[in-house]
Amino acid sequence: MALPPPSPTTTALVTGASSGIGVELARQLAGRGHGVTLVARREAKLSALAAELGQAHGVRAEVVALDLTDAPARAGLPGTLAERGLTVDVLVNNAGFSTTGPVYRSDRAREITMIRTDVEAVADLCSLFLPGMVERGRGAVLNVASTAAFQPLPGQAGYGAGKAFVLSYSRSVRAELRGTGVTLTVLCPGPVKTEFAESAGFTPEESEGSLPKFMWVPAAEVARVALVGMEQGKGVVIPGFANRVGAQVGRNAPQQALATFLARQHPALK
Numbered sequence: 001m002a003l004p005p006p007s008p009t010t011t012a013l014v015t016g017a018s019s020g021i022g023v024e025l026a027r028q029l030a031g032r033g034h035g036v037t038l039v040a041r042r043e044a045k046l047s048a049l050a051a052e053l054g055q056a057h058g059v060r061a062e063v064v065a066l067d068l069t070d071a072p073a074r075a076g077l078p079g080t081l082a083e084r085g086l087t088v089d090v091l092v093n094n095a096g097f098s099t100t101g102p103v104y105r106s107d108r109a110r111e112i113t114m115i116r117t118d119v120e121a122v123a124d125l126c127s128l129f130l131p132g133m134v135e136r137g138r139g140a141v142l143n144v145a146s147t148a149a150f151q152p153l154p155g156q157a158g159y160g161a162g163k164a165f166v167l168s169y170s171r172s173v174r175a176e177l178r179g180t181g182v183t184l185t186v187l188c189p190g191p192v193k194t195e196f197a198e199s200a201g202f203t204p205e206e207s208e209g210s211l212p213k214f215m216w217v218p219a220a221e222v223a224r225v226a227l228v229g230m231e232q233g234k235g236v237v238i239p240g241f242a243n244r245v246g247a248q249v250g251r252n253a254p255q256q257a258l259a260t261f262l263a264r265q266h267p268a269l270k
């Protein structure tokens with residue numbers, strides 16, 4: 001089994017646990033008996049979830065409120081958990097967001113913050129926690145990419161490229177981990193109703209109207225499929241049949257022609 005069994009001194013660290021897919025991943029890990037460490041910036045939301053999970057599942061639910069773009073704060077995470085007597089056996093790099101619109105009209109600071117959150121923090125937390133997992137010969141990592149990882153995404157250029165990084169990086173690190181007792185799975189969801197669309201600047205009409213209904217998968221189902229995939233030791237998990245087909249098409253289509261086509265469809269480029 002690729003997900004290590006829960007224990008009182010181990011924890012599943014979930015980033016982006018204040019909203020959406022991260023909340024569901026934390027809920028379902030707790031439902032399986034794992035203690036959880038909830039990481040994001042909005043402390044009140046993390047504390048409310050920690051209280052819910054402690055009560056519902058009798059697990060230890062820790063809160064660490066921090067900004068993942070803050071490198072020293074990230075570096076302090078293993079020490080903070082060690083002080084609380086906890087070892088990270090499961091690492092879920094889920095936090096992320098997207099900007100929208102053409103890069104030639106972008107907000108420079110927000111573009112860089114996105115890359116720090118979606119790319120830099122994922123790689124840094126892997127560097128921080130994988131050595132201990134390999135030393136113990138036990139651990140599982142879930143990196144959250146997107147179906148956007150399989151193709152260019154004009155209108156969300158930096159986001160798509162960041163998720164392509166997460167996918168490629170995860171595949172390589174997974175191969176490096178072979179034989180160590182540690183596994184890595186990359187989750188590539190299609191559209192999911194969370195705070196994501198609003199934080200990216202889409203109106204509800206734009207987000208719901210731009211993609212067909214059959215592609216949308218509820219956050220709880222995305223989390224369920226991800227954890228089953230981890231349990232089965234899968235490398236790449238794409239929730240939903242339509243999204244698996246879409247990813248295949250995105251991967252195999254001529255990339256520049258696809259980018260030109262998608263640029264005509266994207267609501268943020270109209």
Ligand SMILES: NC(=O)c1ccc[n+]([C@@H]2O[C@H](COP(=O)([O-])OP(=O)(O)OC[C@H]3O[C@@H](n4cnc5c(N)ncnc54)[C@H](OP(=O)(O)O)[C@@H]3O)[C@@H](O)[C@H]2O)c1
Nearest residue numbers: 016018019020021040041042068095096191192194195196
């Ligand atoms: N929803 C979709 O359609 C979709 C599709 C494919 C992939 N994904 C990916 O799934 C993951 C989760 O997204 P979601 O849909 O659940 O979106 P969401 O509801 O907006 O949640 C994003 C989470 O990331 C956290 N976060 C953002 N910036 C952060 C920072 N600087 N430091 C710490 N935490 C930060 C947010 O917490 P705070 O604001 O409290 O910090 C929040 O908990 C993301 O990686 C996203 O790219 C989403």
